[in-house]
Amino acid sequence: MGWHVVLHLDAQDILTYAEVIDKIDLPFIIDHMGRVKTPLGLEQQPFKQLLQLMRDNPLAWVKVSGSERISAGVRPFNDAIPFAQTLIETAPDRVLWGTDWPHPNISNDMPNDGELVNLMLDFCPDERLRHQLLVENPIHLYGFAPAEA
Template sequence: MKSCLPPDPHPVRPVQRLPAGACDAHCHVFGPADVFPYAPDRSYTPPDAPFERLVALHDHLGASRGVIVQASCHGTDNTAMLDAIARGNGRYRGVAIVDGDVTDEQLEDLDARGVRGVRFNFVAHLGGAPDLDVFDRVLERIERLGWHVVLHLDAQDILQYAGRIARIKVPFVIDHMGRVRAEAGVEQQPFRQLLELMRNPLAWVKVCGAERVSAGRRPFDDAIPFARALIEAAPDRVLWGTDWPHPNISKDMPNDGELVDLLFRFCPDAALREQLLVTNPARLYGF
């Protein structure tokens, strides 16, 4: 089983200040394993990244709010995420991972505790596509709660599952700019398909994961054209996040302060940044 590198322990202070109410719409808490054990069938083992360290990072970066996304290493045990949301006293919302056996009562309990969506992994190194019958069944169940679904896809999956994505009836959020490869350019077919997908009023996208898109090393500026194109395509349905603590990074571990600086290069316009960081996540997550 693969072990993950720890995040950069020394985030720089961002050059510019984030606006009041800014939201890191994609971050994680992992463990601590002696309190919140990792799933036995996980594909990777992260270093512990507990709630206290997440809060310290957000305070350092100037992020007022955050969305804690359940990751596959904890499986369907959402306890660590729920604990963090509760301890955040309204600062955090969550995205859960559930299975096909989840009951309406369990979903309502998650909703009451600050969860606003579910996540499905399609990424090959995390086990590939989910059971699509379970996928359809869960999406039917969350519709009445007003939740959304987060789709963690590889670039080619955007093409493979385009028909199924088009049939989704709840808002859906594409993680990490669809994990397109920067070296293939903005004209690559998966990215053109992603831009086309953003014409769907239910489609949202996160302009995060630049280190996963980039072909190079920090500061990952080759991701800028992709982020700018997505912001231009749907400025009212774009989110940003750090992806702290950056699980499964095998290239150059990002510095979270530098990622804030990169965001300002993604989106030089202050009004658009306000939308991206404050207005959009407040609308989707009910802050």
């Protein structure tokens, strides 16, 4: 049917459900960078597992959104930048971005969407990669017709 699955996981779930995730036989998106916690660093096991999944499974996609969800909580959430950059470097053809508006389940310190756009420009400064992230990858995953120039 051309469907895909969006998985909302907490970081540890990437490890706990690795065998189940490996059995998914249609495209799936790990949302919010897997909700890893930035204070635990790039070497934390859930993030390493997410990177391995992105390297090994061509059906796996990741959304580099929810910087406020993985951050230590200090605006503009710059501590999420190395995580997003690493995911983009690992699988640039299977990464999506979004603001997560209207930010469900955020009860305090509502993110500013303009700041989140600026943050995306910080973690993806290369214009060609941004085009891939914002245009080409969604066209590929969702089957959109490319816009005519």
